Amino acid sequence: xxxxxxxxxxxxxxxxxxxxxxxxxxxxxxxxxxxxxxxxxxxxxxxxxxxxxxxxxxxxxxxxxxxxxxxxxxxxxxxxxxxxxxxxxxxxxxxxxxxxxxxxxxxxxxxxxxxxxxxxxxxxxxxxxxxxxxxxxxxxxxxxxxxxxxxxxxxxxxxxxxxxxxxxxxxxxxxxxxxxxxxxxxxxxxxxxxxxxxxxxxxxxxxxxxxxxxxxxxxxxxxxxxxxxxxxxxxxxxxx
Amino acid sequence: xxxxxxxxxxxxxxxxxxxxxxxxxxxxxxxxxxxxxxxxxxxxxxxxxxxxxxxxxxxxxxxxxxxxxxxxxxxxxxxxxxxxxxxxxxxxxxxxxxxxxxxxxxxxxxxxxxxxxxxxxxxxxxxxxxxxxxxxxxxxxxxxxxxxxxxxxxxxxxxxxxxxxxxxxxxxxxxxxxxxxxxxxxxxxxxxxxxxxxxxxxxxxxxxxxxxxxxxxxxxxxxxxxxxxxxxxxxxxxxx
DNA sequence: CCCGCCTGCGTGATCATGTCACAGACGCCC
DNA sequence: GGGCGTCTGTGACATGATCACGCAGGCGGG
Numbered sequence: 001x002x003x004x005x006x007x008x009x010x011x012x013x014x015x016x017x018x019x020x021x022x023x024x025x026x027x028x029x030x031x032x033x034x035x036x037x038x039x040x041x042x043x044x045x046x047x048x049x050x051x052x053x054x055x056x057x058x059x060x061x062x063x064x065x066x067x068x069x070x071x072x073x074x075x076x077x078x079x080x081x082x083x084x085x086x087x088x089x090x091x092x093x094x095x096x097x098x099x100x101x102x103x104x105x106x107x108x109x110x111x112x113x114x115x116x117x118x119x120x121x122x123x124x125x126x127x128x129x130x131x132x133x134x135x136x137x138x139x140x141x142x143x144x145x146x147x148x149x150x151x152x153x154x155x156x157x158x159x160x161x162x163x164x165x166x167x168x169x170x171x172x173x174x175x176x177x178x179x180x181x182x183x184x185x186x187x188x189x190x191x192x193x194x195x196x197x198x199x200x201x202x203x204x205x206x207x208x209x210x211x212x213x214x215x216x217x218x219x220x221x222x223x224x225x226x227x228x229x230x231x232x233x234x235x236x237x238x239x240x
Numbered sequence: 241x242x243x244x245x246x247x248x249x250x251x252x253x254x255x256x257x258x259x260x261x262x263x264x265x266x267x268x269x270x271x272x273x274x275x276x277x278x279x280x281x282x283x284x285x286x287x288x289x290x291x292x293x294x295x296x297x298x299x300x301x302x303x304x305x306x307x308x309x310x311x312x313x314x315x316x317x318x319x320x321x322x323x324x325x326x327x328x329x330x331x332x333x334x335x336x337x338x339x340x341x342x343x344x345x346x347x348x349x350x351x352x353x354x355x356x357x358x359x360x361x362x363x364x365x366x367x368x369x370x371x372x373x374x375x376x377x378x379x380x381x382x383x384x385x386x387x388x389x390x391x392x393x394x395x396x397x398x399x400x401x402x403x404x405x406x407x408x409x410x411x412x413x414x415x416x417x418x419x420x421x422x423x424x425x426x427x428x429x430x431x432x433x434x435x436x437x438x439x440x441x442x443x444x445x446x447x448x449x450x451x452x453x454x455x456x457x458x459x460x461x462x463x464x465x466x467x468x469x470x471x472x473x474x475x476x477x478x479x480x
Numbered sequence: 481c482c483c484g485c486c487t488g489c490g491t492g493a494t495c496a497t498g499t500c501a502c503a504g505a506c507g508c509c510c
Numbered sequence: 511g512g513g514c515g516t517c518t519g520t521g522a523c524a525t526g527a528t529c530a531c532g533c534a535g536g537c538g539g540g
Binding site: 407442 | 534
């Protein structure tokens with residue numbers, strides 16, 4: 001399902017066909033607008049890379065090569081359990097950076113999670129040395145990194161809360177509402193299961209229950225929301 | 241079980257009987273050894289507070305008053321679910337600081353968790369303004385905060401892994417091994433349940449199973465480990 | 481000493497979820 | 511049409527959470 005793409009070093013040594021010209025990508029990255037001129041100058045020269053959907057940026061055990069900033073697309077970071085079950089920890093979207101990476105750069109610890117692009121994704125890698133220099137010398141950059149860190153931590157706590165204390169039904173309804181595009185969600189049940197931290201069979205049964213209540217219609221690779229209101233009410237009901 | 245102690249503002253406005261003399265507590269805090277002289281000077285004057293066991297430092301919804309550094313004792317931070325079930329997120333021990341607090345100070349977000357002292361605990365509170373100033377001007381302080389942050393994030397990911405992918409039996413065995421004092425663990429089954437993120441009844445049944453295998457003996461408010469080796473093997477078996 | 485009460489513990493019943501095994505359905509390519 | 515891989519549906523079962531009790535030990539008041 002997720003095609004291998006360059007293995008462990010994908011983000012560090014990508015095939016050249018995915019390298020882009022060195023350009024002023026900073027202009028298109030609002031999150032970095034607050035950076036001062038010298039910092040911008042040091043960043044502007046870095047090459048950006050385009051990764052196809054399904055590329056593996058890192059796996060558990062990999063060493064951390066540099067600090068990634070996402071320009072466009074989306075990277076999903078998963079925790080993998082013994083039985084092969086996966087749990088989406090968080091997603092990295094444009095202007096954001098990867099906490100696991102920050103963690104690795106600051107503490108020398110290898111990755112314990114797996115990162116896969118969910119769409120075609122453009123990233124800029126900041127090498128370790130430059131990252132550390134910026135952290136020390138560029139207050140705005142530091143703010144940026146710290147803010148990202150804080151946001152993730154908050155997100156992780158929320159995730160823990162949902163996974164530990166909320167029913168699968170609630171999580172599923174919530175996820176469906178949050179991913180509907182014109183009353184339609186394009187995803188296989190296995191994908192949904194991973195996203196909400198459950199198992200495919202369970203998703204299948206819950207969706208079936210929703211369908212019997214007339215809230216959704218299931219198709220191969222998609223779910224149609226026929227009563228988004230009901231789903232939303234369930235999602236907000238905090239049901240344990 | 242956890243006596244209320246001054247409520248929301250406990251750490252900000254403690255009863256005066258718990259205030260101590262202003263002293264050079266920095267001398268006894270190895271974690272802060274790397275701080276430069278000016279920073280140490282700014283910190284040395286802060287008062288330390290002593291909180292009894294069971295004091296509530298903050299609850300969900302409280303505003304963040306300042307940055308806490310633990311000198312001695314132990315603070316436990318919990319997530320609370322709908323049914324009143326609680327899950328230990330992490331503990332703050334001497335020389336460490338509270339991430340939730342950092343998060344709140346940086347992002348203005350209120351607490352979503354609950355912090356309770358597990359023993360008599362000495363803390364120093366750094367007011368918000370000083371905290372921000374130090375973050376900007378004292379690289380060593382910044383390093384300290386960042387390192388703590390990174391460590392917590394790693395811990396949270398590990399916790400997520402254990403809670404999501406490991407059996408209660410493994411977690412229980414592991415916890416017992418980690419908390420044995422001379423082959424004996426002093427804790428009620430309800431406490432153990434909270435620590436490993438399960439329910440009291442489940443702990444009761446698992447302990448019973450251990451007892452039938454001759455690995456432990458249960459007493460009122462305590463567990464005696466009669467075969468620590470077996471428990472340790474189970475704890476390390478990564479059983480899903 | 482007896483009683484009432486609180487806390488901690490044990491247990492059965494039931495529900496929610498995760499896991500395993502397997503079969504049918506759908507799409508696609510040859 | 512036939513073969514193959516992916517997606518989905520289902521039954522059987524194990525684990526864990528929740529609910530509803532009852533029982534035991536400890537403690538203070540009478």
